[in-house]
Amino acid sequence: xxxxxxxxxxxARGWSDLTIRNMFxxxxxxxxxxxxxxxxIYSLGYSFTDYRASTNQAANFVGLQNYRELLGDxxxxxxxxxxxxxxxxxxxxxxxxxxxxxxxxxxAIPFKGLITTLLLLPMMMSMAVVGLFWKLLYDPSWxxxxxxxxxxxxxxxxxxxxxxxxxxxxxxxxxxxxVMLLSLxxxxxxxxxxxxxxxxxxxxxxxxxxxITLPLVAPILLIAIIFRTMEAFKTFDLAxxxxxxxxxxxxxxxxxxxxxxxxxxxxxxxxxxxxxxMVLAITNIYVKYLNRVKER
Amino acid sequence: xxxxxxxxxLVANRAAIAAVLVITLVFLAPIYWIGSTAFKPRxxxxxxxxxxxxxxxxTPFIKLFTKRVQLTxxxxxxxxxxxPWWEQRIIDNGExxxxxxxxxxxxxxxxxxxxxxxxxxxxxVLAVGMGTFTAYGFSRFRVKGEQDLLFxxxxxxxxxPVVVAIPMFLMYRAVGMTxxxxxxxxxxxxxxxxxxxxxxKGFMDEIPKxxxxxxxxxxxxxxxxxxxxxxxxxxxxxAATAVFCFITAWNEYAFxxxxxxxxxxxxxxxxxSQLGSGVIDWTVIAAGTFLFLVPVAIFTFALRGHLLRGxxxxxxxx
Numbered sequence: 001x002x003x004x005x006x007x008x009x010x011x012a013r014g015w016s017d018l019t020i021r022n023m024f025x026x027x028x029x030x031x032x033x034x035x036x037x038x039x040x041i042y043s044l045g046y047s048f049t050d051y052r053a054s055t056n057q058a059a060n061f062v063g064l065q066n067y068r069e070l071l072g073d074x075x076x077x078x079x080x081x082x083x084x085x086x087x088x089x090x091x092x093x094x095x096x097x098x099x100x101x102x103x104x105x106x107x108a109i110p111f112k113g114l115i116t117t118l119l120l121l122p123m124m125m126s127m128a129v130v131g132l133f134w135k136l137l138y139d140p141s142w143x144x145x146x147x148x149x150x151x152x153x154x155x156x157x158x159x160x161x162x163x164x165x166x167x168x169x170x171x172x173x174x175x176x177x178x179v180m181l182l183s184l185x186x187x188x189x190x191x192x193x194x195x196x197x198x199x200x201x202x203x204x205x206x207x208x209x210x211x212i213t214l215p216l217v218a219p220i221l222l223i224a225i226i227f228r229t230m231e232a233f234k235t236f237d238l239a240x241x242x243x244x245x246x247x248x249x250x251x252x253x254x255x256x257x258x259x260x261x262x263x264x265x266x267x268x269x270x271x272x273x274x275x276x277x278m279v280l281a282i283t284n285i286y287v288k289y290l291n292r293v294k295e296r
Numbered sequence: 297x298x299x300x301x302x303x304x305x306l307v308a309n310r311a312a313i314a315a316v317l318v319i320t321l322v323f324l325a326p327i328y329w330i331g332s333t334a335f336k337p338r339x340x341x342x343x344x345x346x347x348x349x350x351x352x353x354x355t356p357f358i359k360l361f362t363k364r365v366q367l368t369x370x371x372x373x374x375x376x377x378x379x380p381w382w383e384q385r386i387i388d389n390g391e392x393x394x395x396x397x398x399x400x401x402x403x404x405x406x407x408x409x410x411x412x413x414x415x416x417x418x419x420x421v422l423a424v425g426m427g428t429f430t431a432y433g434f435s436r437f438r439v440k441g442e443q444d445l446l447f448x449x450x451x452x453x454x455x456x457p458v459v460v461a462i463p464m465f466l467m468y469r470a471v472g473m474t475x476x477x478x479x480x481x482x483x484x485x486x487x488x489x490x491x492x493x494x495x496x497k498g499f500m501d502e503i504p505k506x507x508x509x510x511x512x513x514x515x516x517x518x519x520x521x522x523x524x525x526x527x528x529x530x531x532x533x534x535a536a537t538a539v540f541c542f543i544t545a546w547n548e549y550a551f552x553x554x555x556x557x558x559x560x561x562x563x564x565x566x567x568x569s570q571l572g573s574g575v576i577d578w579t580v581i582a583a584g585t586f587l588f589l590v591p592v593a594i595f596t597f598a599l600r601g602h603l604l605r606g607x608x609x610x611x612x613x614x
Contacts, residue, residue: 020518024429027426029430031485104319108309128565129585133581136582141344144346230454255456276459
């Protein structure tokens, strides 16, 4: 990167580059520290106390008790299991559906631009509102889904075993287009001459796919997977609006209930920290792969 | 695209096109269904088999905007005349639909919708404004620990909202900022700022430095060069970033649920709260949902060209 010579006549006029740089960057950093980092430090303090925001009683320091109890609580572990199940089901579904559509779309198709744009609509919507209208679609008595698939009065959202899958299906509907978008970008970047060479060598379709397409699309597909994994891990709105089963109680929902319904402020702060550490771990994986792909 | 070589390939191609069309229709079906339910007479919303053909009406929207109220004293004519014309129109229609003398009021939906609009627009302007400056700073000047700072900025976006919401709620409560517009605006600005910086940096990096250097040689100051040369060049990027920030703020649910309850509540927590118990009028819920989706649908079409970079934080260059 070429930089302006700070001693030049041009740079000497007006504010110095240093001043401008600081003026442009520092407010943003300060803002983010005040509204993101400071609150986290604040709640770190509370995570070692038995504070309840619903009462006026002062917080008592309890040391690591909250953490010890949370990590030994089988219900919390169950929330993590539910979350893991949800992440696996919905991300797998999104990859299969999204990558599948991308493979189909990756050819000369009439109205390709329009179709791609229309497929983006679901992911531009509010998850809470989407959850709400899928409730109507899933309704056991008059829902369109049961009617179309002849499922009788199968109660998707009040069935303990089906509810999580019902939420995951909605998530797949919303976010497959995201995987599709990234896959399409990856597919269109595969050099055409590789396919031509494969055709000359009379390579089979499956062989071509496995040896040329997949390895070249893999990095970008990985970004999509990691992105979606992180988002699915954080899911709150969709599951919260759609179902109140304990089999759909994702960790975010547990956290919300603990903090704002049971008002166990101290304990929920500790849980927030456990979740936070997990998110940071996933984020690090993400950034590692992002850098690797960018360096290519 | 490789030329179609054989009959088999032609058939495969046709099959793929057919499959794509079917998939597109399947994906759009839920949206169509909610849109059509919003225009149905109530009796047709929950029929078996589902009603596909019907005469559309706007009754659900009128019901969405009005509510029946139990008043000890009817609203007097003066108060009604003082209301803005659109409010009077809505109430007149509400009286016709709900068929109750004078005890019809504006429902909370218009104000929730307005809250969404005010909060989303303001936080977008702030996030994009600050983000543009910061991105320029990172793009053009040497910053110590640039990668670490950018990672820090990005990391603020990775946190689950509920995690930040617990301490923010306590802090807001301490200073009396729960259920205020400004409270949500600050939160959404913080939330979108990281995204805005990353996206704008991608756009800024693409503007050739020579443009400003030429301007500086011509006697512009750095700031003049920034405002007169760089900003116009970055206009499309700014627009794309703005729409993304808007959509995120518009759709946000968790913070809004936790931080607001009446005055500053936005539509995403409000619409589901209308479900309540008892008999649900799905046409009204559908109308509320449909209306809420309209701005997003418009924006999606307006910026479809920039969508890819936006959703991926600019990680992927087209």
